[in-house]
Amino acid sequence: MLFTDPLFLFVFLPVACALFYGLSRLWGATAGLAVIFAASMVFYLPWGAFSTGLLITSVVVNFLISQGLLNLPDERRRLRLTLVWGGEGYNLITLIWFKYHILRAFVLRGGGIEATDLIIPAGISFYTFHQAAFLADAYRRDESVVRYLGGLKTLGDRAAGFVRYAAFVTFFPQLVIGPITYLKEFQPQVATKGFGRFRQSDIAVGLTLMTIGMFKKLVLADNLAPYADTVFSHAGDGLAIHPVSGWIGVFAYYAQLYFDFSGYSDMALGLARMFGLRYPINFFSPLKSVGVVDFYRRWHMTLTRVISRFLYTPLSLNGTRFAMKRRWPKGPTRMLALWIPLLVNFEVIGLWHGALWTFVTFGLVHGAWYILETEARNTKAWKRWKKQSPDWLRTFLGRCIFLIPMALCFALFRSESLGAMGHLLKSLFAFDFSIPGAVPFYKAVAMLIGAFAVIYLMPNSVELLRRWRPGLATYDNPSPAVRWLFPAWRPTWPWALFAGGLFVWGLYYVSRQPPFLYQGF
Amino acid sequence: MSPRPSIDPVSSRSKARGFRRRLSPVLLVFSAILVAYWAAAALVVGADPYDLYRWGLRADAGAAHQPRFAGYLLRMAARDPKADLVLIGGSTSTTYSADDLRDAFPGARDPWNISYHASRALDRHLATTTIVKQSTAPRVLIVLDWLYARSVDQKRDNFPVYLYDDDPFNDLRMVDQRGLAATARLLRTGSSMPDPAIADADEVAFNDRGYRSFQTQKTMARIERLLGRHRADVDRVGATDCGAFPAFNVQFLPALRALSAQGKRVDIIVPPYSLAMYYEWVAGPKYLSLGGSTFLSDQLLLRRCMVEVAATLPGVFVSAIDTDPANVSDLGAFRDTSHLYDPVLLKKVLSAVDDPAYRLTPENVDAYAVRLRAAAKAYQLRNSKLGLGNETGS
Numbered sequence: 001m002l003f004t005d006p007l008f009l010f011v012f013l014p015v016a017c018a019l020f021y022g023l024s025r026l027w028g029a030t031a032g033l034a035v036i037f038a039a040s041m042v043f044y045l046p047w048g049a050f051s052t053g054l055l056i057t058s059v060v061v062n063f064l065i066s067q068g069l070l071n072l073p074d075e076r077r078r079l080r081l082t083l084v085w086g087g088e089g090y091n092l093i094t095l096i097w098f099k100y101h102i103l104r105a106f107v108l109r110g111g112g113i114e115a116t117d118l119i120i121p122a123g124i125s126f127y128t129f130h131q132a133a134f135l136a137d138a139y140r141r142d143e144s145v146v147r148y149l150g151g152l153k154t155l156g157d158r159a160a161g162f163v164r165y166a167a168f169v170t171f172f173p174q175l176v177i178g179p180i181t182y183l184k185e186f187q188p189q190v191a192t193k194g195f196g197r198f199r200q201s202d203i204a205v206g207l208t209l210m211t212i213g214m215f216k217k218l219v220l221a222d223n224l225a226p227y228a229d230t231v232f233s234h235a236g237d238g239l240a241i242h243p244v245s246g247w248i249g250v251f252a253y254y255a256q257l258y259f260d261f262s263g264y265s266d267m268a269l270g271l272a273r274m275f276g277l278r279y280p281i282n283f284f285s286p287l288k289s290v291g292v293v294d295f296y297r298r299w300h301m302t303l304t305r306v307i308s309r310f311l312y313t314p315l316s317l318n319g320t321r322f323a324m325k326r327r328w329p330k331g332p333t334r335m336l337a338l339w340i341p342l343l344v345n346f347e348v349i350g351l352w353h354g355a356l357w358t359f360v361t362f363g364l365v366h367g368a369w370y371i372l373e374t375e376a377r378n379t380k381a382w383k384r385w386k387k388q389s390p391d392w393l394r395t396f397l398g399r400c401i402f403l404i405p406m407a408l409c410f411a412l413f414r415s416e417s418l419g420a421m422g423h424l425l426k427s428l429f430a431f432d433f434s435i436p437g438a439v440p441f442y443k444a445v446a447m448l449i450g451a452f453a454v455i456y457l458m459p460n461s462v463e464l465l466r467r468w469r470p471g472l473a474t475y476d477n478p479s480p481a482v483r484w485l486f487p488a489w490r491p492t493w494p495w496a497l498f499a500g501g502l503f504v505w506g507l508y509y510v511s512r513q514p515p516f517l518y519q520g521f
Numbered sequence: 522m523s524p525r526p527s528i529d530p531v532s533s534r535s536k537a538r539g540f541r542r543r544l545s546p547v548l549l550v551f552s553a554i555l556v557a558y559w560a561a562a563a564l565v566v567g568a569d570p571y572d573l574y575r576w577g578l579r580a581d582a583g584a585a586h587q588p589r590f591a592g593y594l595l596r597m598a599a600r601d602p603k604a605d606l607v608l609i610g611g612s613t614s615t616t617y618s619a620d621d622l623r624d625a626f627p628g629a630r631d632p633w634n635i636s637y638h639a640s641r642a643l644d645r646h647l648a649t650t651t652i653v654k655q656s657t658a659p660r661v662l663i664v665l666d667w668l669y670a671r672s673v674d675q676k677r678d679n680f681p682v683y684l685y686d687d688d689p690f691n692d693l694r695m696v697d698q699r700g701l702a703a704t705a706r707l708l709r710t711g712s713s714m715p716d717p718a719i720a721d722a723d724e725v726a727f728n729d730r731g732y733r734s735f736q737t738q739k740t741m742a743r744i745e746r747l748l749g750r751h752r753a754d755v756d757r758v759g760a761t762d763c764g765a766f767p768a769f770n771v772q773f774l775p776a777l778r779a780l781s782a783q784g785k786r787v788d789i790i791v792p793p794y795s796l797a798m799y800y801e802w803v804a805g806p807k808y809l810s811l812g813g814s815t816f817l818s819d820q821l822l823l824r825r826c827m828v829e830v831a832a833t834l835p836g837v838f839v840s841a842i843d844t845d846p847a848n849v850s851d852l853g854a855f856r857d858t859s860h861l862y863d864p865v866l867l868k869k870v871l872s873a874v875d876d877p878a879y880r881l882t883p884e885n886v887d888a889y890a891v892r893l894r895a896a897a898k899a900y901q902l903r904n905s906k907l908g909l910g911n912e913t914g915s
Binding site for chain 1 (some may be wrong): 544547549553554555558562679683690691693695697698699700
């Protein structure tokens with residue numbers, strides 16, 4: 001089911017909300033969580049029985065392993081380690097098997113990709129990471145895990161524990177495209193007395209967030225899509241592309257991907273809030289970033305922090321220790337402690353999207369860019385200039401320098417192949433204006449101006465709803481919004497009508513239902 | 522200037538307390554939207570403007586030709602018990618009104634034209650199979666577009682597939698501005714579609730605009746350049762066997778065989794592309810993703826494959842007015858290189874269906890291909906409207 005499907009919006013959601021609040025009031029938090037689990041299964045079933053079976057198996061396996069980890073005493077360290085690595089291995093192998101079709105085709109048939117190989121079970125990348133992080137926390141006996149799932153003695157306790165765990169993993173707002181959540185963010189909210197109690201403020205804030213996300217997806221992203229699709233399909237076919245059309249396509253995709261993905265995340269935050277839960281913020285005006293370092297603190301933040309926690313940090317720490325033990329000089333130490341971990345980190349982020357050379361290159365380019373920027377910001381000259389120059393100038397220049405390289409990186413991300421990207425680059429910089437345009441110029445430019453006005457001038461959803469704490473802070477980001485342009489949201493009639501208007505505007509496009517772009521990952 | 526403070530997640534408890542005292546305007550507005558939507562959904566699904574269900578009002582009156590709404594009237598066409606002829610096609614046949622079809626086929630009293638612009642393999646297949654499964658019309662005309670030479674999974678943007686699939690839950694998507702307007706029309710006039718005269722006039726106006734913008738010296742100069750540039754490679758050899766056309770083999774042929782097995786008369790119409798189109802679709806960047814560098818050869822092979830299959834199926838015939846290349850050499854008769862505009866030639870396309878002179882058979886198809894290939898290869902731009910080129914055309 002898609003968040004923008006009328007069946008979801010007008011039937012599933014009201015019914016799920018009503019059951020959740022009704023049964024929570026009657027039978028308590030576990031009943032509410034049981035509704036969440038059941039509703040999530042109904043939500044997920046349209047993706048097919050096989051995908052649903054795979055999801056349930058994954059939940060059961062991880063739950064059983066977590067129980068083993070919690071119940072075994074610390075003295076049996078080896079067995080606990082075997083269990084946690086077995087669980088992480090299961091997660092990783094299922095992810096690789098079902099996501100990386102090249103591998104599957106190679107193992108099953110010695111090559112030759114078939115159409116069925118391309119079908120990736122919905123949300124597998126997200127719920128796998130979700131549970132991988134959970135198992136690591138269970139191994140460490142994180143307080144939230146112990147409180148949520150510890151001490152389950154009887155069969156009834158275990159059944160209730162399983163329902164609680166399954167609700168955490170499968171909660172439908174975040175099941176398919178995240179945000180990837182830690183149990184320590186979820187458990188304290190479920191443990192409060194207020195959980196399952198109906199609060200108008202939760203519904204109002206949730207509906208507003210959901211509406212903003214829906215507007216981003218249906219009105220902005222889906223109306224930019226045709227321009228990007230035309231240009232990238234031309235590039236894929238090796239056709240001549242008018243440079244202006246090419247740039248329109250590049251920026252259309254840049255904005256489309258942002259609105260599509262952040263729209264989904266806003267909807268996820270809003271939907272979770274309608275059930276009284278706050279989820280981690282996944283986007284914070286990433287296109288207003290002043291560099292790639294800043295960008296990754298604002299774009300798909302929950303993936304960044306998971307990869308950083310489980311990959312970058314261990315690699316960097318071990319690299320530092322290794323180099324220090326051998327008293328290596330500064331240069332090689334920095335390479336081992338920073339550059340290589342960063343490159344691996346970004347390569348894994350790239351490959352997480354799929355086994356394509358475009359994603360491999362995307363990861364490499366971003367890794368190299370991140371290293372370059374980190375080193376540049378570490379120089380004395382930069383630090384001196386930072387002290388002397390005004391904030392607005394650095395922000396302005398940072399955004400200007402950042403814009404085109406990042407748009408081109410996402411063009412690489414969107415391209416069908418490296419060859420197609422090469423062809424697009426040639427077309428962009430060949431300045432051959434004799435080629436007929438591939439997209440309607442005035443309409444496309446008007447659409448882009450509108451989209452980038454929203455990006456640069458409007459506050460993001462978190463800033464807009466800042467008085468109502470719409471999500472959990474993932475990174476501490478300074479707010480780049482021009483605040484005097486937009487007052488904070490309040491539960492008043494003007495804001496209610498504004499949100500209602502955006503919702504109805506979105507409904508105008510409700511008959512077309514292109515999937516969210518990140519569903520493909 | 523120092524950095525702005527970050528969004529500080531402050532407790533909202535005190536605000537929530539004040540919030541509880543009154544009913545939130547946000548809840549009221551969204552409750553109103555929810556109720557309004559359910560009411561609209563009940564009205565649209567109950568009235569059934571697209572004739573999808575067993576219930577609802579009769580929605581078919583005056584719907585026989587609606588190029589802008591063709592995606593929505595498939596079921597009406599298929600379920601019309603009086604329908605005696607159905608034309609399935611793309612933009613090359615949207616221009617035919619119900620009267621045009623009656624004139625061309627005197628036996629037809631209730632013809633339907635479910636041709637629509639920018640059709641693609643997947644939605645065309647849906648249209649054809651809907652007719653195969655549900656229509657009782659004894660005669661079906663199908664335009665053998667370029668799209669059958671392409672992949673099976675291309676779909677027209679915004680084609681309402683959800684109306685015709687097996688999932689009843691996604692039918693709610695029809696509760697949109699178009700569905701509401703169709704329902705209102707149905708309740709007001711007894712037809713869910715706009716007045717056919719208005720639809721016809723819209724189509725004529727659309728064609729007229731296209732014709733005016735195409736008939737310029739600048740456009741002809743562009744085509745002239747294309748002719749010069751691609752004279753050598755316009756007839757580049759492409760696919761060599763019928764297996765190269767997935768949409769044709771996987772989608773079209775099974776439907777065609779089913780129609781034939783039902784005892785229907787099926788006429789396959791080869792669309793009258795101008796000879797210049799073969800140059801444009803080989804070379805024009807705007808169109809290349811639709812055509813391809815071997816477009817002419819592929820089209821000729823597709824037609825031969827079609828003729829060979831038709832010869833094995835009872836009641837299936839293939840016709841083409843470009844058996845005489847002079848019919849498609851004058852760009853003055855076109856609104857762009859692929860769409861005929863001239864009313865006389867448009868009528869000829871229909872009358873050719875029953876004219877043995879324009880029928881393609883296994884005996885004459887190779888000669889036809891040689892003739893058309895040669896005519897395309899030697900084509901010199903001709904436009905009687907602008908006074909360009911010689912009178913004999915090819």
